[in-house]
Amino acid sequence: KMEPHEIEMNLKEASLAGLASHSLDILGSLAQRRGISLELDSSEEFSVVCDPDQIERVITNLLGNAIKFAPDDGRIVVHVDDIGSAFRLCVEDNGPGIPATHLEKIFAKFEQVPGQRRGGTGLGLTICKRFVEAHKGRIWVESEVGKGARFYFTIPKDIPLPAEAAGAGAGGEKSA
Numbered sequence: 001k002m003e004p005h006e007i008e009m010n011l012k013e014a015s016l017a018g019l020a021s022h023s024l025d026i027l028g029s030l031a032q033r034r035g036i037s038l039e040l041d042s043s044e045e046f047s048v049v050c051d052p053d054q055i056e057r058v059i060t061n062l063l064g065n066a067i068k069f070a071p072d073d074g075r076i077v078v079h080v081d082d083i084g085s086a087f088r089l090c091v092e093d094n095g096p097g098i099p100a101t102h103l104e105k106i107f108a109k110f111e112q113v114p115g116q117r118r119g120g121t122g123l124g125l126t127i128c129k130r131f132v133e134a135h136k137g138r139i140w141v142e143s144e145v146g147k148g149a150r151f152y153f154t155i156p157k158d159i160p161l162p163a164e165a166a167g168a169g170a171g172g173e174k175s176a
Contacts, residue, residue, distance in 0.1 A: 007054075007134040011162055014052040016087050016155070017042035020078045023059040027067060035073040038063075042080035046087050049159040054131040058139075061124045062091040062151045069095035069149070086137065086154040093150075098143040106141065128153070135159065 017040065024038050031038050048055075059078070066076045070093045079090040098106065107129045132139040132153045143149035 007130060009051040009054065009134060011049055011051055011159065013047055013049055013161065014055070015045040016048050016050075016055070016089060017045045017080045019052060019056045020059050020080055020089065023056055023063050024078065026060060027063050030064075031067050031070075031076065034067070034070075036067060036070050037075045039075070039077045040080070041077050046080055046082060048087050048155050048157065049161050050135055050155055051131075054134070055155065058128045058131050058153060059089065059091070061128050062153075065124065065151075066091050066093035066095065066149070069093065071095060083154070085158070086156045088152060088154045090150050090152045092148065094148040097145040097147050098141065098149050099145055103141055103143060107139065 020042065021040055024040055028038060063076065063078065070076055074094050076091065076093045079088075079092065081088045081090075107125045129139050132155070135155050136159065137154045137156060139151070139153040141149055141151050
């Protein structure tokens with residue numbers, strides 16, 4: 001079901017900052033237990049047409065990974081920006097970083113950075129990539145060992161709202 005052409009999308013307007021805020025709420029207690037501060041850096045709500053469940057899952061997954069790898073008393077910031085033709089979201093942490101040799105591989109199925117003590121299936125980032133690409137967006141990571149990681153994804157602004165969603169609540173009155 002994860003192949004892009006098989007992903008069903010339920011497109012509607014959503015607040016990208018709102019989805020990020022909800023993800024921060026969901027994982028807040030997990031971060032708090034380790035003294036990790038979570039912040040949202042967004043100048044506005046940024047209304048976008050997307051499948052909110054999928055995009056929230058992407059954000060929650062990236063945030064969960066950041067919490068997993070951040071040091072105790074670490075800091076994670078979720079940035080939401082308007083970059084012209086798209087919105088960009090970044091999850092930035094101050095964890096150990098990712099070796100350059102693994103920056104491209106980590107989005108592949110079952111790939112994990114060797115030597116990490118944290119578990120998982122190795123599918124989280126693959127799922128994120130599929131969901132972002134189903135939205136015609138892009139996902140990538142920038143990192144240096146010892147300098148944390150910044151996971152980015154974009155969602156284009158020009159995703160059309162389906163006709164039934166656009167007409168919802170329009171009243172439906174007909175003039176004679």
